[in-house]
Amino acid sequence: MNNELLQDVKKEVEKAVVKGELSRRDALKIFAFLSSGAAIGETSLFAETNETNTSDLNTTPKLKTGVSAKIAIIGGGSAGITVAARLVRADVKPENITIIEPSEKHIYQPGQTLVAAGVKTLEELYRNEVDYIPTGVNWKKTKVIEISPETNSLKLENGETLQYDYLVVGAGLKYEYEKIVGLTQDMIGSNDIYSIYLPEKTPIMWDAIQKFNGKTAVFTNPSTPIKCGGAPQKIMYLTESYLRNNGKRDGKDIVFMTSAGKYFGVPIYHDAVVGFVKEKGIITNFKHELKEVKAAEKVAIFEKTTTKKVFDKDLNDTIDEDVKEKVEIKYDMLHVVPPMSPVDAVAKSSLANNKGWVFVDYETLLSKRYPNVFGIGDNIGTPFGKTGGSVRKQAPVLVANMISLMNGKEMTHKYNGYTVCPLITCYGKVMLAEFGYDKAQIDKKEPVTKAMAMPSFPILDPAKDRWIWWLLKVYLLPPMYWYGMLRGRA
Secondary structure: OOOHHHHHHHHHHHHHHHHHHHHHHHHHHHHHHHHHHHHHHHOOOOOOOOOOOOOOOOOOOOOOOOOOOEEEEEOHHHHHHHHHHHHHHHHOOHHHHHEEEEOOEOOHHHHHHHHOOHHHHHHHHHEHHHHOOOOEEEEEOEEEEEEEEEOEEEEEEOOEEEOOOEEEOOOOEOOOOOHEEEHHHOOOOOOOOEEEOOHHHHHHHHHHHOOOOEEEEEEEEEEOOOOOOHHHHHHHHHHHHHHHHHOOOOOOEEEEEEEOOOOOOOOOHHHHHHHHHHHHOEEEOOEEEEEEEEOOEEEEEEEEEEEEEEOOOOOOOOEEEEEEEEEEEEEEEOOOOEEEEEOHHHHHOEEEOOOOOOOOOOOOOOEEEOOOOEEEHEEEOOOEEEEEOHHHHHHHHHHHHHHHHOOOOOOOOOOOEEEEEEEEEOOOEEEEEEEEEOHHHHHHHOOOOEEEEOOOOOOOOOOOOOOHHHHHHHHHHHHHHHHHHHHHOO
């Protein structure tokens, strides 16, 4: 973290003190944490290296004088803006960069859970998109409806066709509430059905938590890849924490219905969550996926999957067989995490893999099919990492590799899958779950199917929830996002 960014972050912490959100004592502790060499050195969390493997500390190469190319960036979210900012810092002429993004407002998505829990206001999450598009960069205020990498062209909703030399695909993903029978996106925020994934509905969730007097609060988690895999649990723990802190917890069931078979893919974090859940008295049902909602009756219907051993006569052997059955739960509050999928323009293009996500090399982020196309963020087909923390580490790798190609050199930078999930366990505590690609699988050049823990501070137990990580989540990460990441300097 450079000194300029450090000063900006400190200013935001001071604002929190002035507003009464943070005590002066806690602010001083944050400043001490930020200023310590151990905290802002070459750790995965704070490092400014372009290589997420910290053994390689190369900086982003600069574009050679005289080299010019038209670069199109699909999406103006965290991925698109960060890439554009880093390209400009690498001496790419701003006028040669075009961002295609229809939204005039930019939202800090990691803060949506905090709004739903009454820690932040919705207004604090929004900024004007124009203020974060680097000066001189072209902005097409529309969306891409067709990608044709064979002809290096994009068809835009406004009727234009845009040609490019290099393409960055950071289109995000889409929510599909309608895939749940009986549910539409418009129903969120009414009939005791809520979802933190729709920012405008998060204040309604906060109001519901405060007024909750029912018996059963159900929280779901789908089988599809989702934005921020820990979010379904964060809002559940905050709801439980609010009820407990305000003497309303007794007699209420907090139920986690998840399609997954565990809380976390990394054993050390999964085991920690098992302890948190037991301590909080939360009921968990694994392998349960929400399929239908009967809003008038306040009934949620799940598909339960049980794996059983059966004898196969043809094979003359015992095999595993999934048995599915319906399970109905009566609820008083239902928090829905929708199924998520790639946006249509990506899924229908030749850039996509067999599941619709951008087919990229896990390490270089270059398309597996086209030598001038890169992918980043939620829309790429990497095993995990659909978080802002992932984008922060992917962007420098992508930009460095693109500049290398433009300069006629080989790509040398690699993304190691690092991501971070600040898993809120209650008001005032967060477990900082940092993880990435399993190194053994990478070294053996095997397909990546497992994650390994990548703690920035190994001397601290990474599976313990701490107050300092709460301060990081609530007070430090937002200014690092606005003043560091989106400016291409963190």
